[in-house]
Amino acid sequence: MGEVVAAPWGGHVVTSYDLCDYVLRAREDWLEPDSAWRRRQPESTRWSSPSSTEMSRTLPALNGLAHARVRRSAGGMFDRSTIDELQAPVTVITRKLLDRLEEQLHSMGGGVADLHSVVSEELPVATIGHWLNLPQADLPLLRDLTRDMVYTQELLPSASQLALSDRAVAQLRLYFLTLVAERRRDRGDDPVSRWITAWDEIEDDQQAADEEVYHLALFVLLAALETTATMLSQAVLTLLGHEWQWRYLTRHPEGVPGAVEEALRYDPPTHVVTRVARTDTSLAGVDIRTDETVHLMVAAAGRDQSRHQDADSFNIHRPNQGHLAFSSGIHYCLGAPLARLEAQTLLHGLLRRFPRLSLARTPQWAPRVVFRRPRSLHVALA
């Protein structure tokens, strides 16, 4: 229908790679829907819900200097040395999860296992729990609350979905504010303690500093779980659906990083990223008014024929021409190196231990648009 198409619910949908990338990089002209923008929306909409208000204080909803300040305070979250340190724990966690998968694959009565619930949903939360140094016992609750919080970030959430997010955010707020207070009393070598130290240097008011640290911790959890879980299952699903490429990787594991990038291009976990126009403007000849939204279809951008030859084919040998799965510009995903580490570690483990893995059933997907989520991924040994 075109590069810039009016959306039935208002605003526009942008589909091409170049235009999506341009909007994401043009930070002076295209803004995140921040708290000021949300306040300008009609009352009693999703934008005034408690969960939306709380999200508007987190990193990806900030613009300009406010964004720069918080992003700087977060530090190089997953720089080379942090990723190197996380390799061993991620490998151990993955090995244990694959042991569980193996038990189910070899069990009596069919040997079918749900890779999504047994492995994909567990690896991200266990990894983040390790990195943030959270008690193991808290992880299932945090995973469930994160799932409820996704709705407030969806494209068109219903009232009942927003109510779930509102309830979840109240619990998450209490959880993370308590955590920040504990780490303030007893500082350790963990990200939350480091963020407290960083914020104490730039913010005189201790309560305000703690709020900032809480919002960082909250958002990191929300950003890391469902996205990565979907990415893991999606990569396995796509490879199993392209059997010769799976078999190639069993013999050439050095191709795994390229396969992960291709999976991110082919079907990224987040399909839409939203921006709003700072002033009246136009995109590809289409007029867009101040404050109007544009939904950047980063998944469609990955299939743009003018960027990627034969874009609808999944091909792990494709030269990497970039994708927008982790966004672009100043809001580029801070967790991309960690997501890649988890995906590569999982694929290496699966290819080595289960070279004959196959898809047992076609997965069902949750009815979401922005944050994709398979409900299950049933696999068996061929």
Ligand code: HEM
């Ligand atoms: C496959 C997994 C992931 C995907 C697809 C993903 C995707 C994204 C996208 C699209 C954005 C930008 C949103 C925008 O431009 O408005 C983003 C931002 C962000 N992501 Fe991720 N993410 C993933 C995993 C992670 C992980 C594991 C973490 C942290 C542990 C993380 C932390 C962040 C943070 C902190 C931001 C905000 C950056 C900013 O606004 O400056 N993400 N992510």
